[in-house]
Amino acid sequence: MLEVREATVVFNGGTVNEKTALDHVSLTLEAGDFATVIGSNGAGKSTLLGAIAGSLPLSAGQIVLDGQDMTRMKEHRRSHAIGRLFQDPLKGTAPTMTIEENLGLAYSRGKRRSLQLGVSRKDEQFFYDLLKSLNLGLEDRMKTPAGHLSGGQRQALTLLMATVVTPKLLLLDEHTAALDPRTAQAIMELTQRIIERDQITTLMITHNIENALAYGNKTIVMNEGRILHIYSGEERRQLSVKDVMALYESEHAALSDRTILGR
Numbered sequence: 001m002l003e004v005r006e007a008t009v010v011f012n013g014g015t016v017n018e019k020t021a022l023d024h025v026s027l028t029l030e031a032g033d034f035a036t037v038i039g040s041n042g043a044g045k046s047t048l049l050g051a052i053a054g055s056l057p058l059s060a061g062q063i064v065l066d067g068q069d070m071t072r073m074k075e076h077r078r079s080h081a082i083g084r085l086f087q088d089p090l091k092g093t094a095p096t097m098t099i100e101e102n103l104g105l106a107y108s109r110g111k112r113r114s115l116q117l118g119v120s121r122k123d124e125q126f127f128y129d130l131l132k133s134l135n136l137g138l139e140d141r142m143k144t145p146a147g148h149l150s151g152g153q154r155q156a157l158t159l160l161m162a163t164v165v166t167p168k169l170l171l172l173d174e175h176t177a178a179l180d181p182r183t184a185q186a187i188m189e190l191t192q193r194i195i196e197r198d199q200i201t202t203l204m205i206t207h208n209i210e211n212a213l214a215y216g217n218k219t220i221v222m223n224e225g226r227i228l229h230i231y232s233g234e235e236r237r238q239l240s241v242k243d244v245m246a247l248y249e250s251e252h253a254a255l256s257d258r259t260i261l262g263r
């Protein structure tokens, strides 16, 4: 379903600030895979998602989604197939548009019909049912501007918008990190429900190791722009939060050694 082949992203190439944020990363996800992505700050996790979404151009390598080479495709064209959520709940919704208008906009994505203002009766009922399934009472506030919602409510709406037309791939970049623990948990459960219901192939970055091991079927560990290891099956089931913390510690020690030795 998703093939990342030798993807490399270099920032500020040819200058003293040159930084290889993604270093020949290869990754295959099968349809329905839900992979969590972990790694220390600066490991290249967001760069990987940005490269897949098309917001960051590759310096080398290839991104293939569902057999289609996306490497040179612009971000807005990829967004028909790729849903993306960020840490900041304000990023995914238009604040002055109502809840139903935001959903309408997302629903028209990838469809031939022109952007129409207003929401048809049929769509209104569909959005009502979708919102009701969130159990947040948003179905009774469909005419409320998205800007009036709390961070958690807004992230729930963004999640609905990203999945109202089932994407081929869902990219979640620490999408619960800015929320209070209870809301974060609720959004995480909602995310899981939607992914399972629609069998969406997903990549989710998180710093919550417990979540990284509890959700999905694969865990990708990144460090210094590379994939260190991909855990799945029994090996992943055996992995504890403590094991992952030990892995981080050893990475950190190796990095310090290399810095001291100047390698």
Ligand SMILES: Nc1ncnc2c1ncn2[C@@H]1O[C@H](COP(=O)(O)OP(=O)(O)OP(=O)(O)O)[C@@H](O)[C@H]1O
Pocket: 011, 012, 019, 020, 021, 039, 040, 041, 042, 043, 044, 045, 046, 047, 048
């Ligand atoms: N636009 C940019 N220009 C220059 N360097 C960048 C840019 N974006 C990211 N980097 C660098 O690339 C490296 C990887 O960054 P990235 O944001 O992908 O890491 P991350 O694993 O997502 O980190 P975090 O967990 O802190 O969000 C870092 O060293 C970062 O400073």
